[in-house]
Amino acid sequence: MNLEQLNCLIAVVEEGSISAGARRLNLTQPPVSLQLQRLEAQCGVRLLERGSRKIRLTEAGQSLYDTAKRIQSLTLAAQEDMKNFQLGKKGSLHLGMISSGTGEHFFRGVRYFIQRYPKISFQLYEGNTYQLLDALEKEAIDLAVIRTPFSHSRVDRKVLCQESFCAVGVQELFPSPLPDALSLEALQNLALLGYRRWERIIQETCRKRDFSLYFRCLADDARSCLQWAQAGLGIALVPESVVSLSHGLIAVPVEEAALASQVCLVRKKGRPLHETARLFWTNY
Template sequence: MEFRQLRYFLAVAEEGQITKAAKRLNITQPPLSQQLILLEQELGVKLLERNKKQISLTEAGYLLQTRAEQILELAKTTMNDIQEVSEGVKGKLMIGAITSSGRSIIPEHIQQFHQLYPRVSFDLKQGETRKILELLNAGLIELGIVRFPFDSEIYDFITLPEESMVAVAAPGIFEPAAEPNLRLDDLRNENLLIHRRHETIILEYCHQMGFEPFILCTSDDITPLLIWANLGIGVAIVPKSSVSLLAGDSLKVREISSPLLTTTRAVIWHKKRSLSPVAARFIELFK
């Protein structure tokens, strides 16, 4: 049973005559009649009651008419869906992001993308850079938003703008000052709370400024550092965007002006895997 035979059958069922159906289909009567006979032979039932002036449907014919309409409509919808998926205007985007970007970068870009492609859905996973890389390697996500460094031999990427690092503490930790900024060595007597990814560079800068910092805690997750800072346990040195992870608290934020500490994020994808059309379109937002 072919789609063509179903279209022929529906035309005859709706017109009630071979002549009118052939004219509507823009074919001659003999091939139309032949296709109907072949369809009946394939199904092993009589679909049409024929007389000189009119054709009527048998009970099996009425059933096939209903199913043929459904089949052809489903086929049409399927073809449209496949075309939309191939063009990247429909489908699901599997994406992973470091937690701070999940609150800052991702919502803005997803809002923009959703306005352009409302039929694309998302599966968003969040975690630290190491977890996002693991998900990429396992093929569980297509795109990741992570912080440098990562292996550029394995991943293609688009670099995002640099982000400054800030010192975050509970009220009363920082001395009142006219300047909103501070120097890194102003924290020489504080308990520092830092992300493991930034430990090496922070230690290096502290040594250049002539002191050995007391690092009370290193963590693979920024959120606990902010919670500890909010409790007055120490001063967290974190990317500026991550402060929003504890929205609504009383944390005090000071820019670190000397040296200027920065961190850089990137949108990355695995070099050995082809991107879906949806993922390719999403990347265009960052270019």
């Protein structure tokens, strides 16, 4: 198989038909059909189910499509790196970053790195921790900045910072007078908005003290929690670095040792790093 065949597969799948895929590739339908036939013959399995309205992937086709997307992404990244070299730069670092924010400590490190290596550019990929771990496993990115909790079994990590949680919301939802800090117990009668993967940790901490908390909304992204808080729908429990993403909301620290979120730089365990990624990993 070759890149031309894989690009045909991607276009046809994403456009829903061979004719639409061919238009996307600025080709006529016959050569695209021929490329797909050759691809299926080389794979020895059926990749596409040609329905009356829309083409669907078989199980084997889905597997190859996922691989083809990674190859396409890596190919585009390699082309971008070569352009950077033509411009006298040192290539790109493909860095995954949590969309919820990473705090000033991370950006101080980036500024220091750029001062030492000003000709290295960055290609950023945003997502939640699980999405970035998956991209790291598939080697779609070099390194990732993610937030605990996550499984450490397949990654090496460097802890960049540790931060506590804050309760964030409109002022009328907080107790009056506004306290300097809140305990978990003080949150019992409030409608909360929180990270889905932190909910179990928080509730287990509460159960040990014979109470529970009410979460009106659980989300995978802190920004969603802040949007709900902005609408007055509850109080968001988010790491302190995320507070800077809120606008006009009250933020009160939550005093609880169990709620300590670490921001980490991670790499896939056992994967050799290319020079640009190695420099960032060792010098950050």
